[in-house]
Amino acid sequence: MQHYQIVIVGTGFAGLGMAIRLKQQGIHDFRLIERANEVGGTWRDNTYPGVACDVPSHLYSFSFIQNPNWSRVFPQGNEIQQYLINACDSHHIREHIDFETTLERATWHGPSKQWHIQTSQGMYSADFLITATGHLADERLPEIKGIENFNGHIMHSARWQHDLDLKDQRVAVIGSGASAIQLVPKVAQKAKQLTVFQRSAPYILPRPDRPYSSLEQQLFAKDPSSMQQLRHEIFWSNEYNFAQRRNVKNEIQRVKKNCLNFLAKQIPDPTLRAKLTPQYEPGCKRLLLSNDYYPTFLQPNVHLEDAALKEIGPNQVVSEQGNTYDVDVIIFATGFEAARPPYANKVVGKHGLSLAEQWQTGMQGYQSTTVHNFPNLFILNGPNTATGHNSALYFLEVQFDLVLDALQYFKQENIQVFEADAQAEEEYMAHIQQLSQGSVWLSQGCKSWYLDPISRKLTLIWPDYAHSFRDQNQYFKRDGYHYQYFEQQTVA
Numbered sequence: 490m491q492h493y494q495i496v497i498v499g500t501g502f503a504g505l506g507m508a509i510r511l512k513q514q515g516i517h518d519f520r521l522i523e524r525a526n527e528v529g530g531t532w533r534d535n536t537y538p539g540v541a542c543d544v545p546s547h548l549y550s551f552s553f554i555q556n557p558n559w560s561r562v563f564p565q566g567n568e569i570q571q572y573l574i575n576a577c578d579s580h581h582i583r584e585h586i587d588f589e590t591t592l593e594r595a596t597w598h599g600p601s602k603q604w605h606i607q608t609s610q611g612m613y614s615a616d617f618l619i620t621a622t623g624h625l626a627d628e629r630l631p632e633i634k635g636i637e638n639f640n641g642h643i644m645h646s647a648r649w650q651h652d653l654d655l656k657d658q659r660v661a662v663i664g665s666g667a668s669a670i671q672l673v674p675k676v677a678q679k680a681k682q683l684t685v686f687q688r689s690a691p692y693i694l695p696r697p698d699r700p701y702s703s704l705e706q707q708l709f710a711k712d713p714s715s716m717q718q719l720r721h722e723i724f725w726s727n728e729y730n731f732a733q734r735r736n737v738k739n740e741i742q743r744v745k746k747n748c749l750n751f752l753a754k755q756i757p758d759p760t761l762r763a764k765l766t767p768q769y770e771p772g773c774k775r776l777l778l779s780n781d782y783y784p785t786f787l788q789p790n791v792h793l794e795d796a797a798l799k800e801i802g803p804n805q806v807v808s809e810q811g812n813t814y815d816v817d818v819i820i821f822a823t824g825f826e827a828a829r830p831p832y833a834n835k836v837v838g839k840h841g842l843s844l845a846e847q848w849q850t851g852m853q854g855y856q857s858t859t860v861h862n863f864p865n866l867f868i869l870n871g872p873n874t875a876t877g878h879n880s881a882l883y884f885l886e887v888q889f890d891l892v893l894d895a896l897q898y899f900k901q902e903n904i905q906v907f908e909a910d911a912q913a914e915e916e917y918m919a920h921i922q923q924l925s926q927g928s929v930w931l932s933q934g935c936k937s938w939y940l941d942p943i944s945r946k947l948t949l950i951w952p953d954y955a956h957s958f959r960d961q962n963q964y965f966k967r968d969g970y971h972y973q974y975f976e977q978q979t980v981a
Contacts, residue, residue, distance in 0.1 A: 490614050492613070492614045493519055495519035495520070495616065496606055497519060497621055500529070501573070501626075502531075509554070510889045512581075519585060522591075524590065524592070526589055528586070529570045530573075530625075531626070535649075537647075538649075541563055542563055542566075543667065547716055548880045557710040561699065562697065589609075592607075593835065597865070602864075604616075616865060627831045628821075628825055629823050633800065643818075643821070644820055647825070655680050659684075659814075660682065660684070661684045661806050662685045663819065663823055665686075665691055665822075669822035670691065672820070676820070677791050684792045684793075684816070686794050686806075687764070687794065689767065693777045693783065694777070695779075695780055731953075745770070764793055765793070769932075769935055773934075828949055840862065844863065849943075850941070852941070854914060855917050857872050857958075858892070861908065869885060870884075875939060876955055887963050907970045908971055914969075917969075930952065
């Protein structure tokens with residue numbers, strides 16, 4: 490069994506960023522396990538046509554690894570992936586990674602006060618376990634009657650089959666969220682016939698994208714403070730947009746008006762426009778950005794089915810409205826298992842209880858990073874760490890700071906084991922639920938992946954401004970935990 494002070498699961502933004510920050514603090518006794526053969530996480534896996542980020546590049550990157558050479562305002566997927574590879578290699582993280590190593594089970598071993606981690610490549614033990622699997626790690630395929638009988642090709646947007654030529658194919662895209670609005674215009678350029686199944690119409694705004702000029706890139710390189718200033722401006726502009734989530738009526742109406750005006754400008758046909766008009770308040774789901782999604786439905790080979798997929802036949806798909814379409818290829822753009830992450834079944838704490846079992850009514854934790862009954866565990870991208878209006882990396886960097894602060898404290902105080910206090914966790918979650926009251930997510934008619942599918946609790950998103958997350962969670966709160974020390978096994 491290989492032993493390390495820290496084992497990290499995953500090498501996307503969360504895992505790589507944590508590893509780099511550990512090194513920067515002089516901590517080198519760590520190992521990352523990665524199920525794939527390269528780093529990158531979401532941006533390695535999602536390679537569908539048109540894949541890009543909806544957060545500007547200078548904010549969707551580490552504050553401690555700024556990149557003056559971003560090609561565009563909004564980065565494309567392959568450029569983000571290359572940024573992560575460069576970050577990994579420039580900080581010599583690759584030597585710490587075991588690739589093609591899948592987590593099978595991680596169990597807290599009380600007698601040794603260590604995590605025992607079973608993988609596809611053997612056993613590890615660790616003083617601390619850090620999960621960094623991300624919200625968008627495991628694709629979600631809906632259970633549709635007859636899917637096993639389909640004679641054509643089926644794929645999820647996160648597992649794009651590049652060897653499949655869509656030319657002259659009849660294609661159905663299932664979904665109208667962030668992935669769909671990016672890939673639909675690209676698929677329409679090739680497909681003989683494209684049918685888009687829309688369960689609920691999204692709110693869409695123009696995408697203010699453009700290439701950075703060589704002069705701008707030179708300025709960023711010569712004056713790094715200009716990049717920091719740009720990050721600052723983008724961040725606070727996004728913070729301003731949070732008001733709509735708090736159900737501030739005038740803000741909701743402002744956003745709604747802008748979105749509907751954009752729709753009307755791009756879709757003159759009133760019948761089609763009605764189908765593309767959302768039936769819920771803005772902010773329930775993330776606002777999407779696209780300049781070419783709406784015009785795609787004006788093309789003669791594209792049809793919008795404003796209903797969910799009900800059934801699949803050998804060569805057909807059937808909507809909830811009973812409409813039938815002959816198809817050769819089905820593309821599921823149906824998102825990810827975010828609220829009920831699969832890794833939770835594999836992480837077992839005290840009393841033989843898995844995270845999934847403890848989270849039967851929804852994910853919860855203390856400081857959105859630690860969990861009662863799971864000693865020496867840090868969860869990056871854990872409960873209530875998603876954001877509907879700003880950069881996810883901002884939240885990650887707060888969590889990095891918390892973990893580093895905790896490790897420093899443990900070393901100073903000779904602490905061997907820590908565990909979140911049950912009462913502290915309950916009070917933290919009660920505070921979050923209180924913050925969520927009156928928000929658009931809990932309003933009638935909001936069906937969002939931010940909510941737990943069973944309890945309908947707001948378990949994924951942070952229901953407040955991003956900077957408030959930093960205010961509350963940048964530092965490890967000493968009094969919210971109990972400890973065991975190396976010299977004696979006492980509880981404080």
